[in-house]
Amino acid sequence: MLQPYACDPLKSRGRRHPEAPAPARDTFQRDRDRIVHCTAFRRLVYKTQVFLNHEGDLFRTRLTHSLEVAQLGRSVARTLWLNEDLVEAIALAHDLGHTPFGHAGQEALNTCLRNVDPGHAGFEHNLQSLRVVDELEQRYPTFNGLNLSFETREGVLKHCSRRHAERLTASEPGGVAQRFLDHSRPSLEAQLCNLADEIAYHAHDIDDGIRSSLVTIEQLDEVALFALCRRNAQADFPGLDGRRLVFETIRRMLAQQVGDVVAATSELIAVHRPADVDAVRRMPVLVVFSEGMHAQSNELKAFLRSNLYRHPRVVDMTERAKHVVRDLFAAYCDEPEQMPAEYAELRKLYRSVADYIAGMTDRFALREYERITGRQVFA
Ligand code: MG
Numbered sequence: 001m002l003q004p005y006a007c008d009p010l011k012s013r014g015r016r017h018p019e020a021p022a023p024a025r026d027t028f029q030r031d032r033d034r035i036v037h038c039t040a041f042r043r044l045v046y047k048t049q050v051f052l053n054h055e056g057d058l059f060r061t062r063l064t065h066s067l068e069v070a071q072l073g074r075s076v077a078r079t080l081w082l083n084e085d086l087v088e089a090i091a092l093a094h095d096l097g098h099t100p101f102g103h104a105g106q107e108a109l110n111t112c113l114r115n116v117d118p119g120h121a122g123f124e125h126n127l128q129s130l131r132v133v134d135e136l137e138q139r140y141p142t143f144n145g146l147n148l149s150f151e152t153r154e155g156v157l158k159h160c161s162r163r164h165a166e167r168l169t170a171s172e173p174g175g176v177a178q179r180f181l182d183h184s185r186p187s188l189e190a191q192l193c194n195l196a197d198e199i200a201y202h203a204h205d206i207d208d209g210i211r212s213s214l215v216t217i218e219q220l221d222e223v224a225l226f227a228l229c230r231r232n233a234q235a236d237f238p239g240l241d242g243r244r245l246v247f248e249t250i251r252r253m254l255a256q257q258v259g260d261v262v263a264a265t266s267e268l269i270a271v272h273r274p275a276d277v278d279a280v281r282r283m284p285v286l287v288v289f290s291e292g293m294h295a296q297s298n299e300l301k302a303f304l305r306s307n308l309y310r311h312p313r314v315v316d317m318t319e320r321a322k323h324v325v326r327d328l329f330a331a332y333c334d335e336p337e338q339m340p341a342e343y344a345e346l347r348k349l350y351r352s353v354a355d356y357i358a359g360m361t362d363r364f365a366l367r368e369y370e371r372i373t374g375r376q377v378f379a
Contacts, residue, residue: 001081003082004275005274005279006081007082007083007151007277009083009086010028011115013151015207027149028085028149028151029105031086031152035089038132038137041092042085044061044063044096046362046364047095047098047362048321048362049102049201049204050208051317054358060208065095065204066091069197070091072254072258073090076192076262080192080357089155090156093152093156094129094193095125096156097125097132099125100357100364104322105325106124108137110122112326117191123358126157126160130168130176132359133148133156134153136322136355147296154186154187154190158260160177161180162181165178166181168251169181185282186281187281188265191285193286194287195261195287199261205304206226206300215308217230220305223299224296225253225297230249245315257297260289260292314372317369321377325357325365328357328369332353336349336352339352343356
């Protein structure tokens with residue numbers, strides 16, 4: 001039961017290496033299963049979202065974040081009659097290319113690559129997610145990567161600079177990077193994952209921020225959406241406080257945002273009436289917040305940026321993490337034999353070192369740092 005503008009597995013643009021269809025699963029279900037079974041997916045459990053993995057057992061990791069994005073995405077997809085399996089596949093794969101230590105790791109790796117080679121295209125996690133599913137996973141007899149469908153890969157490549165898009169399109173003409181050159185849009189399922197990603201991390205970063213005592217409920221009351229949901233929760237349940245108040249407030253924030261996306265998107269779809277997925281690709285972005293919710297979401301984003309992501313404790317952690325990545329990068333470039341043989345390929349040494357480091361979990365990177373330098377980062 002899909003709308004004509006949803007991605008239909010029978011009309012997929014296919015895989016790069018042709019394969020016979022699976023007997024009991026459609027194309028996107030098979031993609032989802034391949035992602036769940038891959039190595040990079042299992043590593044997400046020990047990769048940082050905001051808090052380093054060793055800080056506590058209750059904070060989100062990339063794995064739980066990806067599951068929350070999949071859950072939110074699927075509920076919206078179901079309501080809008082979009083393809084739930086495709087949404088799930090994209091959501092589960094969207095962060096596979098993240099380095100250890102979250103954005104700090106990515107920034108450090110990008111700087112390292114550009115320092116050793118000013119002409120280098122650098123490191124970018126969306127591109128790396130595509131690289132993981134296209135190249136780096138090695139588990140099938142006749143091809144590298146997971147050989148996912150065009151539609152899943154299109155969703156995984158969420159952002160891409162013109163320079164990267166030109167490079168990707170040279171090796172895959174009319175492929176998943178083409179839209180960054182001709183400014184078209186991806187499928188509605190891919191658009192939905194972008195928004196679900198944002199809704200999910202805003203919500204869980206509030207939860208983790210309060211849990212870690214880096215932000216308080218009183219501070220969060222500056223944010224209109226939080227304050228409204230907090231007040232409504234306490235009006236319905238007088239005396240509600242502590243963790244239950246936080247959960248109830250966040251639950252209401254999620255419900256409001258999901259309801260808003262469904263309403264605003266349905267309205268746009270009714271106006272533009274896309275006949276099929278290719279029509280969607282030629283239209284403006286259709287999976288959106290209403291203007292009012294867009295402003296509220298931006299307010300929340302700005303709050304989290306200044307109060308959580310730039311909190312001195314988070315910044316301190318971030319600086320240490322960058323240090324680890326920089327030292328590891330230098331060490332492997334000096335002595336490639338410190339890496340497993342399949343990475344120690346000298347022809348593309350910098351890229352291999354970046355791939356090796358990007359694939360690490362937080363704790364493996366810390367152990368490698370200790371092994372190579374004899375120093376401890378968090379003594
Ligand atoms: Mg994400």
